[in-house]
Amino acid sequence: MSLTSFSFPTPTLFGAGTIRELPGRMERLGIRRPLVVTDAGLARTEAFSLLARVLGEDRQGRDWHLYAGVHPNPIESDVKEPAALFRSSNCDGVIAVGGGSPLDAGKAARLLVKRPGFDLHQFYSESDWSGLAPFIAIPTTAGTGSEVGRSSVITLDATHRKAVLFHPELLAKLVILDPELTTGLPPKLTAATGADALTHCIESFTCQQFHPMCDGIALEGIRLVVEALPRAVSDGKDLDARGKMLVAAAMGAVAFQKDLGVVHSLAHPLSSLCGMHHGLANALCLVAGMRFCALRKPGLYRRVGMACGLDLHSAPDSEADSKTIEFVGTFLRGIGLGTKLSDHGVRRDQLEALTLQAVDDPCHKTNAVPVSVEDFRRLYQECL
Ligand SMILES: NC(=O)c1ccc[n+]([C@@H]2O[C@H](COP(=O)([O-])OP(=O)(O)OC[C@H]3O[C@@H](n4cnc5c(N)ncnc54)[C@H](O)[C@@H]3O)[C@@H](O)[C@H]2O)c1
Ligand SMILES: [Fe+2]
Numbered sequence: 567m568s569l570t571s572f573s574f575p576t577p578t579l580f581g582a583g584t585i586r587e588l589p590g591r592m593e594r595l596g597i598r599r600p601l602v603v604t605d606a607g608l609a610r611t612e613a614f615s616l617l618a619r620v621l622g623e624d625r626q627g628r629d630w631h632l633y634a635g636v637h638p639n640p641i642e643s644d645v646k647e648p649a650a651l652f653r654s655s656n657c658d659g660v661i662a663v664g665g666g667s668p669l670d671a672g673k674a675a676r677l678l679v680k681r682p683g684f685d686l687h688q689f690y691s692e693s694d695w696s697g698l699a700p701f702i703a704i705p706t707t708a709g710t711g712s713e714v715g716r717s718s719v720i721t722l723d724a725t726h727r728k729a730v731l732f733h734p735e736l737l738a739k740l741v742i743l744d745p746e747l748t749t750g751l752p753p754k755l756t757a758a759t760g761a762d763a764l765t766h767c768i769e770s771f772t773c774q775q776f777h778p779m780c781d782g783i784a785l786e787g788i789r790l791v792v793e794a795l796p797r798a799v800s801d802g803k804d805l806d807a808r809g810k811m812l813v814a815a816a817m818g819a820v821a822f823q824k825d826l827g828v829v830h831s832l833a834h835p836l837s838s839l840c841g842m843h844h845g846l847a848n849a850l851c852l853v854a855g856m857r858f859c860a861l862r863k864p865g866l867y868r869r870v871g872m873a874c875g876l877d878l879h880s881a882p883d884s885e886a887d888s889k890t891i892e893f894v895g896t897f898l899r900g901i902g903l904g905t906k907l908s909d910h911g912v913r914r915d916q917l918e919a920l921t922l923q924a925v926d927d928p929c930h931k932t933n934a935v936p937v938s939v940e941d942f943r944r945l946y947q948e949c950l
Pocket of ligand 1: 605606607608611613637638639640664665666667668670706707709710711712715716717718719728747748749750751752755759762819844845
């Protein structure tokens with residue numbers, strides 16, 4: 567058995583209304599003048615107004631500062647600009663609020679606060695990232711789980727590809743999971759972000775690494791998504807469903823410290839080359855990815871199906887897989903995600919470029935079965 571390290575360290579506050587704990591918690595962390603990092607869309611939502619009220623609307627520009635320019639699928643300027651504002655405003659901590667995009671940008675901005683002008687392309691040549699500014703993560707989508715993760719996914723200028731900047735020092739000092747902040751998320755984004763959480767749980771459970779703690783967390787995450795996501799999509803104000811989805815998303819991300827698989831390698835180029843939302847990209851590739859793995863490793867999805875509520879104890883391997891995959895397909899269609907890549911503007915002439923990026927993506931290296939360039943080509947064609 568190879569050496570493995572286990573670590574689940576992020577302090578997390580959960581529950582409707584927990585956002586009101588923020589000022590007291592900031593004080594304990596020594597944050598007096600935070601930079602709030604978000605995106606322009608979120609800055610116009612009731613979720614953001616709630617946060618602004620908690621921080622004191624009239625104190626913005628004095629006791630707290632705002633950077634609201636993060637792009638979906640963040641790029642390097644989304645890291646550079648808040649870092650520059652942090653320094654010029656003498657901030658002492660970062661609060662990122664929003665989906666995975668502002669969370670990743672806010673998380674990584676601290677790198678450039680510590681080392682102004684640093685070339686993020688050289689991230690892995692630098693090992694000492696100690697002493698980063700304290701970071702509080704407040705997700706308003708329930709999908710990426712970036713709030714509990716050590717990585718930040720940024721599309722770098724040098725490569726135009728998504729780079730995963732991974733370092734334990736990137737971890738948040740505090741996570742606030744307040745379902746009230748997610749009630750305004752529209753059904754389509756609720757479904758797509760929830761599909762990301764589901765994909766994290768399925769891929770981390772089935773990938774090759776040894777991590778039984780993550781496996782247990784992934785299976786319970788799947789159960790929660792199956793129970794709560796359809797309700798969160800059909801009634802955005804269902805606080806119980808919203809809360810369960812926030813927890814499931816965080817669990818998915820804890821689980822994927824184990825690693826991910828082929829579906830995420832298919833999804834990443836769809837965002838960097840076609841601008842597709844990350845969760846949607848996963849949703850459109852999930853069934854094909856599962857089918858591909860099940861054919862080569864029969865029985866792989868039995869426990870996934872059982873976590874979905876299917877009785878598969880005595881089913882033969884191939885039946886356990888096919889019933890699970892059928893369930894996932896029906897589940898995705900039920901929340902409006904039964905479409906093809908071409909329905910979202912992806913063209914046949916883009917498939918080769920997508921394939922070449924996917925094969926370079928690190929996620930499939932730990933997939934349950936090996937994936938070749940020809941496999942990626944066929945999988946994209948199947949999803950088109
Ligand atoms: N760091 C990680 O571990 C990790 C894991 C998976 C994905 N990611 C990254 O996360 C990003 C995707 O994040 P996402 O899926 O959360 O989407 P997102 O952050 O890009 O947000 C999508 C849209 O939802 C809106 N929105 C967010 N919360 C809202 C709310 N409560 N009400 C109304 N609108 C709201 C935003 O304004 C935005 O327009 C991608 O860049 C992906 O690569 C990171
Ligand atoms: Fe993801």
